[in-house]
Amino acid sequence: MDWNALAHPWIEHEDPIEAAHSPIKDGLLGRAALKVGERVLDIGCGSGALSLDAADQVGPDGSVIAFDIAEAFISHLTERASDRVHVKPVQGDAQHYDFSGADCDAVVSLFGTMFFEDPKTAFANICKALSAGGRMVFVTWAGPQHNPWFSVPGRALAKALPEMPKPDPSAPGPLAFANIEMVTNLLSESGFQNVSAEEVDTHLTPIGAAADITAMMLAIGPFRGAISKFGEPEAENALLEIIEASMIDGYGAFAAEDSIKVPARVIFYTASRVA
Template identity: 70%
Template sequence: MDWSAVAHAWIDHEAPIERAHSPIKNELLKRAALRSGEKVLDLGCGSGALALAAAERVGPQGSVIAFDIADAFVARVEERAKDVPHILPVQGDAQTFIFSDVKCDAVISLFGTMFFPDPQVAFANIGNSLKDGGRITFVTWAGPQHNPWFSVPGKALADALPEMPKPDPSTPGPMAFANVEMVTDLLSRTGFADVAAEEIDTHLTPIGAAADITAMMLAIGPFRGAVSQFAKPGEERSAMDSIAKGMTAGYGAFAGEQDVRVPARVIFYTATR
């Protein structure tokens, strides 16, 4: 995956994405129960919304390591946290980074754990960042049947590009940790205890109308690459127009008087080391 391209597109749409994720972020922080003075690792920190919120909870006596594989995300966190000295942005790959000297009280992650090529290697390594008794709290998406945020563009793609093969939800990507049994077993096998998972239903309420959400998703998703690969020669433009039309109609089904409320289901995983 081209994490640089992903990061730049995400940062360009930071405000609506963070608004959409805000209730999930708040629920994650509630479950993580961070305390003043604690040392925290925010894994896959993105543009920094969770790290900034965690820093408020641990206070200047604590610290937050904002960790991401994408240089652009790390640079964005540095920019946003220039007046928050107890946030430390760090670039690295969680599968190989040497965490043994970190010794955090808690690891947290907002949709940052589903992209590892080898999750077993990654979580075994992430566990090295925790003190004895340290805890991990992260959230992932449930399956696409529960998340129109993803199924709407998925249907639009399938309708416009019938030759495109169906994606494998078990491969690295947003849906990779939708199988609760698989993830809880993974955590147990990589040295975690007190493993638990809970699915909850919520809504995503980004900024803007259905067409705005479509434009954002087209910018941050792999749509143009799919069109260039699977559209018939000379039909690329019409395929993109069809995808955009389908997405706008799909998201429009969730429009209310004030905003668009897209139903969502997420899974919170917790464990101790």
């Protein structure tokens, strides 16, 4: 995935994305139980909502390394965190970056770990950022059958582009860590102990109506690429309209009083480095 290219629309839609993820970010922070003065590493920090909240929890005597592969996210966060000197934005690939000396008390990640080409190498490397006994808490999505956030656009794409092959559920992507047994084994094989997983049903609380959510998902998702790969070039706009209408219908089904509440299932994984 070209995260530098994806970062721009993501940053443009930062407010509704962060609003959508907010209950899950709070669940993650609750499980991480960060303490004043702790050193934290946020993997795949994106535009940085989790890093900023973590920084507020550890205070200026602690620190947060906000780590991401995309330079565009890192320069955005450098500006966004300019009033918090204890947030240190760092660009790098978590699979290979030299974390020695980071000596962190905690690693956290909000949907930032499912995109590694080599997850075992990545987690073994991330483990080196922790001090002995340090903890890791990250959250991923459960399968698409529990997450209309993804199945609504997935169904819309499949309807408009029947030629498109079904995505491989274990390929790097948002849904790659839905298989708890696979991920807990992976963590144990990467040097972690006390590995556990907790599935939680929750709701996403994005800002706006179904049409706004659709516009946001179309901007940050892989739709245009899929249309140009599997659709007729002259039919691009018509296909986009079909996809858009189907997504508006799909998200509209979750209209609550004055907002959209999309049911979601996530998995909180926790583990620690051998003491």
